[in-house]
Amino acid sequence: MNISRRQLMILLPAAAVAWESVMAGTPEDAPNYKMTGHWWGMLIDIDKCIGCGNCVRACQTENDVPDGYFRTWVERYHRTDWPMTGSGPITTNPLIAPEVISPDGGKEGFPVATDESGKYFFVPKLCNHCADSPCTQVCPVGATFISPDGVVLVDQTYCLGCAYCVQACPYGCRYIHPKKEVADKCTLCYHRITKGLTTACCEACPTGARKLVDLKNPNDPIHAFLKTHSVQVLKPQMATGAKLFYNDLDGSVR
Amino acid sequence: MSVFKDTGHLFRFAGLFVLAFLIFLVVRHYVVPKSFGQYGHYRGAAIGEIAARPVKFAGHETCEMCHSDVAEKKKIGKHAQVNCEACHGALASHADDPATVTPVLPDTAVLCARCHTASAAKPKGFPQVDPASHYQGTPCKTCHQPHSPGIDAGGAK
Numbered sequence: 001m002n003i004s005r006r007q008l009m010i011l012l013p014a015a016a017v018a019w020e021s022v023m024a025g026t027p028e029d030a031p032n033y034k035m036t037g038h039w040w041g042m043l044i045d046i047d048k049c050i051g052c053g054n055c056v057r058a059c060q061t062e063n064d065v066p067d068g069y070f071r072t073w074v075e076r077y078h079r080t081d082w083p084m085t086g087s088g089p090i091t092t093n094p095l096i097a098p099e100v101i102s103p104d105g106g107k108e109g110f111p112v113a114t115d116e117s118g119k120y121f122f123v124p125k126l127c128n129h130c131a132d133s134p135c136t137q138v139c140p141v142g143a144t145f146i147s148p149d150g151v152v153l154v155d156q157t158y159c160l161g162c163a164y165c166v167q168a169c170p171y172g173c174r175y176i177h178p179k180k181e182v183a184d185k186c187t188l189c190y191h192r193i194t195k196g197l198t199t200a201c202c203e204a205c206p207t208g209a210r211k212l213v214d215l216k217n218p219n220d221p222i223h224a225f226l227k228t229h230s231v232q233v234l235k236p237q238m239a240t241g242a243k244l245f246y247n248d249l250d251g252s253v254r
Numbered sequence: 255m256s257v258f259k260d261t262g263h264l265f266r267f268a269g270l271f272v273l274a275f276l277i278f279l280v281v282r283h284y285v286v287p288k289s290f291g292q293y294g295h296y297r298g299a300a301i302g303e304i305a306a307r308p309v310k311f312a313g314h315e316t317c318e319m320c321h322s323d324v325a326e327k328k329k330i331g332k333h334a335q336v337n338c339e340a341c342h343g344a345l346a347s348h349a350d351d352p353a354t355v356t357p358v359l360p361d362t363a364v365l366c367a368r369c370h371t372a373s374a375a376k377p378k379g380f381p382q383v384d385p386a387s388h389y390q391g392t393p394c395k396t397c398h399q400p401h402s403p404g405i406d407a408g409g410a411k
Contacts (some may be wrong), residue, residue: 033305053368115374147301155297157300158296158297190305192313203337204311206341
């Protein structure tokens, strides 16, 4: 076939238009779910957490999280008593240097504590689903993003595995999946919450220490809770717009 | 016309430039997914793909559709707030196909200890026992009915 330059100039844009119609199609969304009607977050009640590790196991089961990696994990803090003996100045500050343990992410629970001194508490951690997330801002290819309903997600077919986002997360909530070699993180069980279910960790929590919240739902008990409780987010000075709310969080938590 | 004399090389270059731009457009159409930019600087279809992943925890509402008797018993007991799959594990497969997928009954001697083993680290109001001295190896369900465990509340077997 002989094509002159003139014919080629006409054919190419025509081919481009034709290809566009071939590639056209709407992304499949979960039926009966309106992304614009939700703004997801989570409430964690420190006073209720018993450190059983049910959430960590449930998350691993639900999301096929590889061993040794965590989308959610539990830390046990021990804020020791102030050293009251000695004549010199007190050089250790338990509020600044608490003892923190998280054996295997707390998956199998924690060793029994017999030392009654100081203050113990458990801090479940997971992605804060920040509204102004540092991790999504550093992605060079647009593989991680904040969905219109406020969930920080990773498009694993698009991710290069460069791990910029892993470094950018101030909460340490991302990892590179050892098999897929792409960024992996908590999806706030997006496949569940879009179907009207709660997250796997909330479903498995025996004490109700974790609660999925929808900040756009006027009937969500979170609104009343936030009015009457002392609720904090982690690292507020980083202005990440974190939506993981901690009730009665101790000042020593980092 | 003298202005355009000996300018053929410029037009040829411009033509090449236009051609390269068109090729760029065609390649771009080919490599950039259709839904990219639908909601922002990412592939919009990814949201649907993530939402389409299979569910493994059925959720207590699903369990209660068939096991309403257990739900009633649990509602009045101390475990009212504990969801079914917190103890029984992820059972969406059982809910999807109850005939072939039979859940294994958890061993209460292990299961109960996960939450109720006494530790100074746990919140003081949470019921805790020292397994060694409390039941000395006897399975918990010998005395406590797990769905409504309080002995004084008629939950004892």
